[in-house]
Amino acid sequence: MFDDRYTLAYKRYPYKKSADQDAATPVRHPVVVMGGGPVGVATALDLGRQGIPTLVLDDHEGVGMGSRAICFAKRCLEVAGRYGCGKPMVDKGVVWNIGKVFNKDDQVFEFNLLPEEGHEYPAFINMQQPYYESFQLDRFEELQKDGAPIEIRGKNRVDSVEVHDDYVTLHIMTPDGPYTLEAEWLVGCDGAASPLRTMLDLDFTGKVFQDSFLIADIKMKNDNFPTERWFWFEPSHGGGASTLLHKQPDDVWRVDFQIGWDVDRKEEMKEENIRRRLDAFLGEGVQYDMVWSSIYTFQCKRMDSFRHGRVFFAGDAAHQVSPFGARGANSGMQDVDNLGWKLGMVIRGEAPESLLDSYNDERIHGADENILNSTRSTDFITPKSEMSRLLRDAVLDLSEKHEFARPMVNSGRLSVPCTYDGSPLNSSDALDGPARSRPGSVCPDAPLGDDFLLNKLGDKFILLTIDADAPDVIEEAGIQVTRLALSTTDDKSGALRERYLGDNDKAVYLIRPDQHVAARRPSFDENQIRAAIRRAIGKE
Amino acid sequence: MTDLILTPNIDGVDDFYAELLAAHEGLSKEDSDALNARLVLVLANHIGDRAVLSKALKAAQLSD
Structure with missing residues (x-):
């Protein structure tokens, strides 16, 4: 009845039978969140701090295994900081500023994110996603102890929903069998494959890229690679058509090989084959342990609308981008940041429901910006026509010698917070300011x-x-x-x-x-x- | 706003044309294509003006 879709790194909210399951009539909750990932839990943190009862339903019992998202941008940390869990993230994470770009095997240039002085949080930290989720869940439990009306239920899988004008009915499966709940508002944070999106038969359209990447996270003691982001276009080691190397905490390194579209995934995922690529890249005799690996293809897609009456979508469920630029989890946190206060005000009766449409306006704007940037990076990293490759190589060849071409090199435009230009909530700018x-x-x-x-x-x-x-x-x-x-x-x-x-x-x-x-x-x-x-x- | 110059603007245009051909002499098709691509980027950066560049792209597309 419950097939785990993934292995847990940390079991955090084991299934417990809730009184709701024995209620004669479905219990109604002000807000139900589908999905206990980074975006779902953040939604509960935001609303819980406002005193709004929020129930998170997750079909697993904790944090999934695997490094997955590793780059957390300043805005994401600032939001986490406001929720009360930014500091431990920065303490755990690896702060980096320098990026190096290599064409074939030569370094063509290096860039510094040039973090401006006078910000509490760094431009970026690298940290395995399970740590990020754990810090949020630590904060979740702290808030619960302080009386925040938030709850997370493990092994509560939403199997179907009925959307009404002013509430949503949820049919939930648990190890003790099914039960029904009602939610005045439902937030779908159930990931890129969003079952909620499918249940409501909503479109998710965009562009699929024909390439695959192999992630190999490895643990090694190696002083040859400093805490920098290194990106190779067409490296001669042949481990991949492009290769990314990025440091994480605990002596773990993210290695990301571009391996092409027509690959035999099962074959490529065999340890001996991953090691062959890694050995070609790292050189013979380098000792390392494999921590996690995965093959991914990616797409740049979004829903037509992130609000459907009483139902919202946030994070990967609403929009998906290629990983170049770290715009996935970071934009999901901006969704939560945007939705939280608006939903809070509407629930408290301080603002009209129409305020919630601005969540759609503003975050569609954000999603489009992210999709645009990540699509352009993808087109540069994996050129799909002869001419596109010719121009890309021309940029790379020029960039080694001439400064002007360096800004054209696109190995990922790193996530910065979206500016809501043109939002209906803005008043016209009356200051001739910065x-x-x-x-x-x-x-x-x-x-x-x-x-x-x-x-x-x-x-x-x-x-x-x-x-x-x-x-x-x-x-x-x-x-x-x-x-x-x-x-x-x-x-x-x-x-x-x-x-x-x-x-x-x-x-x-x-x-x-x-x-x-x-x-x-x-x-x-x-x-x-x-x-x-x-x-x-x-x-x- | 600067307009894209579409009237004769190079002194000694025959010399320039010969220099362009000479740059390609002896190159394989692949290397020639790469040279052209680099040249486009160098020239585009020199022009810099986004509106002029858009007009140049249109002019090169032979669209009206």
């Missing part, structure tokens, strides 16, 4: 004494004033907006000025609970700010 903090942008972090700006912003609506007057609290349309008053006299690093003022002496920013800018102005204007608040919660 482009990076225009309405729709995520607030760039900045040091504030021993602390950081993003910590001070937290997860409520904030009126950030920099050397500008404004009331300490504004009540508008049933919500309270609190002022955070800052001054450039305390801005020793100058980061606040550079990131928020530009050439202006003062500024006022209206910031959303997900720390995106909703509006900005050179000074406080009561009518304009009140209108901006209404607009940001879907009431204008």
Whole structure:
């Protein structure tokens, strides 16, 4: 009845019979989340911190085995930080900044992610996905102990759903047999193969790439490879048409070989064949243990809509990209960041249901940006026509000698947070300020004494004033907006000025609970700010 | 905005053409194609202006 689809790395939420299973009539929950992966658990963290009862259903009992996603970007860590589990991730993860690109066997250039000073979190960390999930689950349990109304049920497999106008019925299978639940809102975080998407017969369209990659995660003590991202185009070792080497914690390395489309997966997955590729790549006599391996093909696809009435889709269930650029898990976390506060406000009756459509608008925008970037990287890494290869090779050959061609080399454009340009929640930009903090942008972090700006912003609506007057609290349309008053006299690093003022002496920013800018102005204007608040919660 | 120049603009155009042919002399088809691809990229970077580059692509496509 329960066939495990994968082996667990950590059993975290063993099946326990719930009272709901014996209820005479189906128990109704405010929010049910399908899927206990990184995105599903993050959804519960977000809503649970708002005090909204959230039930996560997962068909397994813990964290799946395998490194899988390994690159976690700054925005993802900032969001995890707000949920209370960012610090242990950074402590465990490997921080890296340098990338090297090789054409055949010659290094053509190296790049530095040039992490800007004055951010609490690094540009990227590498860490095996099971660690990421475990830190989230640790936080989940902490929040439960503190009384947050969140729960996760293992071996609870949703077999069918009925979507009604104002609730969803879920038919669930457990080791004790079936039971039925109702959810006022259902969030599908059930992964790229999303059973929920299939149950609702919803389209998932896009482009499938005809190539396969072999991941071999190996454990080795090796000082020859520093903590950098190394990418080879057409390496002569022949282990793969392209090869990526990237460090993870615990002396584990990710090796990713491009092995072509027509491969015999079963044959390629044999240890002796994986080792043959690895030996060709690493050289004879290098000792290593194999940790995890997998062959993957990939696609860039998304659903037409991420909201279907009372049902939302988030993460891989809603959109899928190629792995180049680390835009999978990182964009899933941005989905949660976007949906959490909106769903919270609607459930509390503070905002109209139409606010939830902006989740669709904004995250479709994000998904399209990710798909565009990852498609372009894929076209560069695995050129599919003779001319596409010719131009790609021309870029690589030129890049070794001439600086101009280096930005054209595309071995993955690394995930940066999406700016919601054109979002219906934005007010028009009234400040001639820095482009990076225009309405729709995520607030760039900045040091504030021993602390950081993003910590001070937290997860409520904030009126950030920099050397500008404004009331300490504004009540508008049933919500309270609190002022955070800052001054450039305390801005020793100058980061606040550079990131928020530009050439202006003062500024006022209206910031959303997900720390995106909703509006900005050179000074406080009561009518304009009140209108901006209404607009940001879907009431204008 | 700069317009794409589609009127004669190279002094000693015959010399240039001869130099272009000479660069390809003795090359295999494959190496010639690669040279052309590199040349396109070098020239495109020199032009830089995105609008001009789009117009150049259109002009090369012989579309109206």
